[in-house]
Amino acid sequence: MAIDLCPLSLPATADSSKFSDFGREVKNIDPGALSRQEFEQVKEALYRHDVLLFRNVLLTPEQQYALTKAFDPDAESYGHGNNKTGTNAKSILHPDLKTIPRVPQVQLIGNGTVYDHEGLAEARLKHPSHTTFHKTRVSHEDETRGVTRFYRWHIDAALYDLSPPRVTTLYGVTVPSGNSQTCRYDDGTGDELLVPLGTTAFVSGKTMFELLPAELKSLAVRSRVKYAPHPYVWMAPAHAMSTGLGIETEGLELPLGELPPWEESRIKIMPVLWKNPATEQLHFQVHPCGAAELLVDPLPSGANREGASYPDGGHITDLKEVRETLYKMQRPAIAPAFVYPHDWSEKDLVLFHNRGVLHTVVGAFTQDQVRVFHQCNLAASDDPAGPSMEDVEKWCQI
Numbered sequence: 454m455a456i457d458l459c460p461l462s463l464p465a466t467a468d469s470s471k472f473s474d475f476g477r478e479v480k481n482i483d484p485g486a487l488s489r490q491e492f493e494q495v496k497e498a499l500y501r502h503d504v505l506l507f508r509n510v511l512l513t514p515e516q517q518y519a520l521t522k523a524f525d526p527d528a529e530s531y532g533h534g535n536n537k538t539g540t541n542a543k544s545i546l547h548p549d550l551k552t553i554p555r556v557p558q559v560q561l562i563g564n565g566t567v568y569d570h571e572g573l574a575e576a577r578l579k580h581p582s583h584t585t586f587h588k589t590r591v592s593h594e595d596e597t598r599g600v601t602r603f604y605r606w607h608i609d610a611a612l613y614d615l616s617p618p619r620v621t622t623l624y625g626v627t628v629p630s631g632n633s634q635t636c637r638y639d640d641g642t643g644d645e646l647l648v649p650l651g652t653t654a655f656v657s658g659k660t661m662f663e664l665l666p667a668e669l670k671s672l673a674v675r676s677r678v679k680y681a682p683h684p685y686v687w688m689a690p691a692h693a694m695s696t697g698l699g700i701e702t703e704g705l706e707l708p709l710g711e712l713p714p715w716e717e718s719r720i721k722i723m724p725v726l727w728k729n730p731a732t733e734q735l736h737f738q739v740h741p742c743g744a745a746e747l748l749v750d751p752l753p754s755g756a757n758r759e760g761a762s763y764p765d766g767g768h769i770t771d772l773k774e775v776r777e778t779l780y781k782m783q784r785p786a787i788a789p790a791f792v793y794p795h796d797w798s799e800k801d802l803v804l805f806h807n808r809g810v811l812h813t814v815v816g817a818f819t820q821d822q823v824r825v826f827h828q829c830n831l832a833a834s835d836d837p838a839g840p841s842m843e844d845v846e847k848w849c850q851i
């Protein structure tokens with residue numbers, strides 16, 4: 454029997470023409486007890502639609518781990534390595550992640566103090582806030598009026614040594630109610646987006662690529678990103694841009710010599726565009742905060758060189774230029790019309806294609822607004838595939 458897929462309800466701000474394939478609610482099925490055949494349909498649906506929502510789900514951490522692992526049976530450890538972020542106090546991820554002792558691949562995230570939860574006597578959770586990460590912040594006065602920002606647009610990935618997880622599962626155990634907030638971009642565009650309290654916002658990497666003009670598609674299809682070693686430690690002293698889409702270039706990154714031990718061979722160099730395993734379409738998948746260098750291949754022979762960036766290829770090592778180049782390509786896709794902000798209800802289970810979307814935490818809670826989520830993703834057994842030779846030839850025809 455085919456699984457039941459219904460479009461997600463989109464906010465009024467969304468350009469529905471860009472969401473025709475994006476997001477589905479999966480109905481009348483228990484994601485904790487899928488048959489082999491049902492799972493294969495869910496997997497196909499995830500790659501085709503990027504975000505799947507199951508409502509009113511009861512799911513143990515063991516079931517969540519099993520569901521996540523089914524997407525990549527050879528994957529074993531949490532996306533950042535089991536307990537690695539917990540023991541590395543210098544990482545910017547350190548305060549955000551607490552492991553469920555019984556199932557260390559499942560993290561407890563949220564806000565407020567939680568008692569006696571899945572083997573944890575007491576856990577103090579803190580919803581990440583732009584006020585500790587961005588270079589600038591909204592004023593206290595605006596904050597009390599419900600103005601907020603995107604925290605950090607990202608892919609769930611260690612970006613060093615380990616491969617980016619295929620899927621992330623997010624399960625809402627306790628979801629506080631509260632007024633919606635206004636997410637402000639504060640980048641001079643006047644862009645802002647009305648969002649539910651504590652939303653997780655998603656954008657499609659496929660849309661990010663499709664929105665680009667031809668010359669930037671040509672650049673993207675030929676480019677790879679070299680990430681910094683231990684990028685979350687490297688970027689910890691730095692500040693993010695007001696859109697949460699990358700880091701301001703102020704020279705604050707930790708010098709490479711002051712990072713925990715690292716090896717050149719474990720550094721991640723990944724294509725800018727990742728090929729969707731079900732649709733074969735290209736998704737623009739770059740974690741802008743961790744990017745350190747760009748490697749650009751030359752145009753294929755016979756391609757028109759006019760108007761092309763780096764027709765003979767290039768190696769961009771200037772951090773400001775790397776960031777500006779990526780920002781120019783990624784910023785269009787986080788405009789309000791292309792953002793899906795999920796409005797969480799308790800017992801929602803969201804699966805997202807971590808190799809097909811970017812996402813971010815949004816908003817701010819008060820201390821007494823308790824939010825409890827279980828999150829799981831697994832460092833993948835392989836790296837994502839990049840564009841084929843045919844893709845390069847196709848997208849370099851300017």
Ligand SMILES: [Fe+2]
Nearest residue numbers: 607608609812
């Ligand atoms: Fe995430």
